[in-house]
Amino acid sequence: MVYEVIVGGKAGGKAHRLELEKAAAGWECRLDGQPVHIDAVIPRRDVLSLLVDGRAYEIKREQTATDLHLWVGSSRFAVELRDPRSLRSRQTTAGDEKGPRKVLAPMPGRIVRLLVAENSEVEAGQGIVVVEAMKMQNEIKSPKKGVVRQILAGAGMAVNPGDVLAIVE
Amino acid sequence: MVYEVIVGGKAGGKAHRLELEKAAAGWECRLDGQPVHIDAVIPRRDVLSLLVDGRAYEIKREQTATDLHLWVGSSRFAVELRDPRSLRSRQTTAGDEKGPRKVLAPMPGRIVRLLVAENSEVEAGQGIVVVEAMKMQNEIKSPKKGVVRQILAGAGMAVNPGDVLAIVE
Amino acid sequence: MFKKILIANRGEIAVRVIRACREMGIATVAVYSDVDRGALHVRKSDEAYPIGPAAAAESYLRMDKILDVAKRSGAEAIHPGYGFLSENAKFAQACADAGVKFIGPTPHSMKMMGSKTSARQQMEKAGVPFVPGTSRGLVSSEEGEEAAERLGYPVMLKAAAGGGGKGMRLVHSRQELHASFAAAQSEAQSSFGDSEVYIEKAIVNPRHIEMQVLADEHGNTVWLGERECSIQRRHQKVLEEAPSPMVDSDMRWRMGEVAVKVAQAASYTNAGTVEFLVDQQKKFYFLEMNTRLQVEHPVTELTTGLDLVHLQIRIAAGEKLPFTQSGVGIRGHAIECRIYAEDPDNNYFPSPGKITVLLQPSGPGIRRDSGMYEGWNVPMDYDPLLAKLIGYGSDRQQAIMRLERALYEYFVAGIKTNISLFQRILGDADFRAAKVDTGYLDRLIAKGNPAVVSSAPEREIEAMESIAAIAAGMFAVLDPAASVGKNGGAGGPGSTPSNWRQNGRSEALR
């Protein structure tokens, strides 16, 4: 099996070519051409026990609707696995910095108040709306300097993670 | 939904007729015609949180290849669930007492020695073979008085639970 | 002894009280809101009754509903836990009126301690040291200016009915006082429905140290040692320890005796906590009394060997304290980490949701009081405390090392938790040297939140990245049912070994 693995998140991630082949005992693996023998079992869902040259790793998998993270010890890595046979080149996210940016709800909660009006100018990091969840009021901030083109949130509204609260341009 | 539920093991089990119907909140249930309102959720696999008239039960399920047991608190009940529309009448196990009885391996292990020879007479409870597992030697006993018609186990053999070790008639 | 107790709470504390009751052979009655049907306290109780919708005001704060359940179920006593109705004197009174024993102090003691100004007046009489200031509410900002002049800046304006940092303002100079007074008043009014504000000399970078007391209903009061609670964020405690590294035996006795004096002045019964501010010169000042069991009571349990909830119940049942002050000994060191559902990478925003993976630590010196389980959906409606991880050791260093080991074993996926924050605190040189005050945690967080890896040498990070890359492939090969790549999710029953390829392709076609 051959995979392309991006480790380190969409922005600064490094791409690796990973080849895996079942051996008599364990797996023969080539990471960016470098051969390494590994032994791996999944003792329980989302946990992988990996032995590489005697070194033992317990790797934990954290999967959300949008992301895959792997924990090696106490270190967390964003990981993306791709089929290298697909022709699609990786999208860069750099372009996003320039155009309109969405302000997203980071958690489920309720809008308690709006801190700015539509069309007002905001600095990067300035509060846009306040979302209450778990008895805490959380200021959701503008990701960039610009103008609040649209506010989609209203006081009292319930929101889910990923809901668009406002658009800053 | 209608079920026939046998509680208390194959031998002395009691049969109950259970009707379950989804209600606006919880379930309307009839057990042997007796109506009772229940609320039930499965917080995790094999665990059922059941509320009956305010009483709270955490019921645990223990399922093997052959049996289903439910734990209510620290009490364990053998349970069998049947489709009452099937015409099959319950098999009684009483007849087994008379005919030949199989001596089964109760756990995986290794035969360390045979304690009787074929065709020898044995008392109920007399040791037939010794199976070693987990560093313990376990005498597997005859389920009845009779003659050892056949011994299928040999010293050194590995056995799995349910394997027939001998037949006593 | 009571035959049945209702627990008017949820989460880890409800589970903790249910356990104590089971240990004492007492039946338990849980109450739950609509979103808590699957909560652990409902699973673990002997009886459970719904009391309304998610909003606490319509369920866990509804005295009438809770007393109605007590009546229906025949509960003889109510344990309020902490938060919710635990410090509500009206509820304690309503329990008494309904003939149900409230496990806590009398409404009278609660009322006296409920108002900070009335508590100050009472303690002034009893000769208890407290931060210089006014013990009555300020009538005007002019009165405040006079008092501030007398006390010397900086001063602190505080709401009489206060708590949780609301209605509190630090004032550095006369110029600021007028505006701050107005702001504190209005915040106090909107938060507590009571605009009374008083003034205190501000203690700069104080420590927050509290003393546990226990009083039976026969006039016996003892103290059980202090807890160091200086590690806070947004006035919320995050990590507590017992004993405090800065309190020696002499200071402990003096604080303990003052705490007993405070309790006696309030005719206090049951478990309570006397909070002190301690300045750089180790002078301590009475701050307030919490008239309930504290979240952090386990560190006292581990260092004294006592069970505070058992004792609360025994006291409420009319028993005498089974020991005197001389029978109380402090041994070893205990530290509690409050595991919150919040995102350390995103400004500690709350993080409710479904727990998809949960690996929990155990073993020597580790106590875990938890309200969560794998598969549970953490509701967004209540405070974010999921569990408490408490480490005990024969000394502070061993307690720290055991906690680090246990935190390493702790893993929660699906929601975010502050586990990594504790790894930072416990590894921090200032914490190790016990150089902490109430500003410590904000300073630590302000240093930035480097991923743990960034402190490791470059070579090691690369090695770990390689491991992560290999692991990603092995997960895909060995557990293909769980999806791969961005089109994640739990992988339905239709998932097949070749699923990742389809995912890969559909992405390519977008």
Added chain:
Amino acid sequence: MFKKILIANRGEIAVRVIRACREMGIATVAVYSDVDRGALHVRKSDEAYPIGPAAAAESYLRMDKILDVAKRSGAEAIHPGYGFLSENAKFAQACADAGVKFIGPTPHSMKMMGSKTSARQQMEKAGVPFVPGTSRGLVSSEEGEEAAERLGYPVMLKAAAGGGGKGMRLVHSRQELHASFAAAQSEAQSSFGDSEVYIEKAIVNPRHIEMQVLADEHGNTVWLGERECSIQRRHQKVLEEAPSPMVDSDMRWRMGEVAVKVAQAASYTNAGTVEFLVDQQKKFYFLEMNTRLQVEHPVTELTTGLDLVHLQIRIAAGEKLPFTQSGVGIRGHAIECRIYAEDPDNNYFPSPGKITVLLQPSGPGIRRDSGMYEGWNVPMDYDPLLAKLIGYGSDRQQAIMRLERALYEYFVAGIKTNISLFQRILGDADFRAAKVDTGYLDRLIAKGNPAVVSSAPEREIEAMESIAAIAAGMFAVLDPAASVGKNGGAGGPGSTPSNWRQNGRSEALR
């Protein structure tokens, strides 16, 4: 301090030692047999190496392979745990020869204590009280008869190299002696490769009480209190507690001093346990010394507040004991339940296999040292100890109540465990009254193994049966993927909500 330690063991004790190492910042090297690749100690270690097939003789008992791994990995010390090579003086010597520190006593001490007759001879010199008998092996049954005449019947024949009840025979009269001697000799020969047998006066229904000692390599030896270990089956301990309910402070000091004398007579270093038989008159007799960490060491840890594994490692690294005898205090009470994979409903037969469901207790006063996890396949090749559940309380009653609570929360499916046995013991009147001796457990089990329900009133059993019936239906409705009825199993991916009907039908067609 060591940088890396190899743990020459498996199961809960390997996990426990790995945790101690992590707490001390020491890297760990695990070894595993083919059937233990997925075992918890492999998951938790920093390095792990295979050492051969399942059979212990080809893996965990292979000194050469283990020392080879130590060399390859650069481990500076080896912790042997208990069992396997832990009391093997040859292994300790081989470690020394290979320049790897063996965490335990010297080969010399181990050898002296390894033979019961040589230990008796040594202790006789040191003036330690032991059960009257011969301190040399018997040459003939005639010599045995003479000695028995002198001692008075009943007498006990014992293998010099013995342990675990092998090569042991209780002899009531002269008539039995000749045959018993031959049997004991032959069993000793086949079990230990050494037919030496000696004779002792038999103590009827003794208690088995042991004293923990700790000795550094600078001549300092302390005792840490006793453990009551009378609750045994087939000479295997099942439940242990500290302190022993029958030992008072005076007796504890006397036993402790004898234990220290024993250790010093053997030039003992590191952790060790001196076992005593105690008769009805509370006279105690030296039985043997176990030259390793005991399974039941946690009860001593909880009552002393110390970590014995940390201390073992520190001692092995050459550190001095950080306290003296006067610094050791016993507080509260601790009880350990050994959770074995065995079937209480089927003669306590071992029960290896896959753990399909695992609910584990935690909370106040509960320590869990476990080697199992949900989904793990318990191999048939090793002893059946899965985990240890230890309860601590401020007194014996509280420890019992907390354990009962925790056992109620403990649930293991897929394999059988002896959890219900502990529920019987802890609820038993004789146990509650501390009326236990080494025959106690056999007597309790002989009373029959009534299902827990049978002690409940008929009406309550019926009510529970109704609940079970309803629950069976609700499981089928809410979790139809898991199959229903006799054609059980975990329910493959093909399971559908109507699966149970098909099962029902196929049964009907048989």
